[in-house]
Amino acid sequence: MNKAKVLKLAKGFRGRAKNCIRIARERVEKALQYSYRDRRNKKRDMRSLWIQRINAGTRIHSVNYGNFMHGLMKENIQLNRKVLSELSMHEPHSFKALVDISRNAFPGNKNVVHAPRKVALPLSV
């Protein structure tokens, strides 16, 4: 890549990295590596954000994300997390209807068994 192209890609960089070709070349190479990596990371990050938003939306109605998705899978509702997060943000009534469907299909794990509480042994033992 010739100098002009490199310096064009280095617009907005800090300090000499936007002006001097020797420094700009390094920074531009790094920037291109980051953008390659992050095109893949963006998909992961967005999915994680959708899940956090769905979790917040369902917890308003006292259901957590895991139980909600399990109920939806049981009812064979194939809405993906992107759409579900948009519904939870902008369509509260529709989202509540989905939460009710999921709660009917899977009311939650009622037979939760807690581990026995450890009791401190008396000193004489």
Add this chain to the structure above:
Amino acid sequence: MSQQLARTRLAYARTWHHLSFATDPRPLGRIASSIALHLMGKHKPIYDPSTDCGDYVIATSCADINTTGKKRYQKLYYTHSTRPGSLKSMSMDNMFKKWGGGEVLKKAVRGMLPKNRLRDKRLARLKVFEGEDHPYRKNVVKIDGKTVNNDKIGHSGETLDAVLQMKNELPPEKVGVAQAST
């Protein structure tokens, strides 16, 4: 209709939540965890990590903070001034006496917030008081005697309708329908 309403400034406004240690039976850490979630804004479906969408939390009666086991007398809080030999420790009981339960709660919540540039700003939204009195009574919104939390503004049928009715935008027939369905 709900689409337009959820995209209003009201849905993004910071609301004030109030909790009192006198009435809440949960121990220090569990309450601190819940407070941290509200300070971050993770209880809202519109959560975005790039924006600071957290809320205010008022914690009163911090003198009555409950801890299990012998933590009150055994848990130590350390301070160090980077000068060699200046490690000092203080038990939780002494912290209560010197700084009050508010500081203990703030330390707990501070450790539970993400360690980034927003941490101190978010922590500043936690207002602590040793007694029951606090100057923010007018900030905690109440409709018909029930406190409105931002978890529900724009995101749940009954409170949305209540807010709209307050603003005289929703016809009374629709209010009844929404409340009947929930």
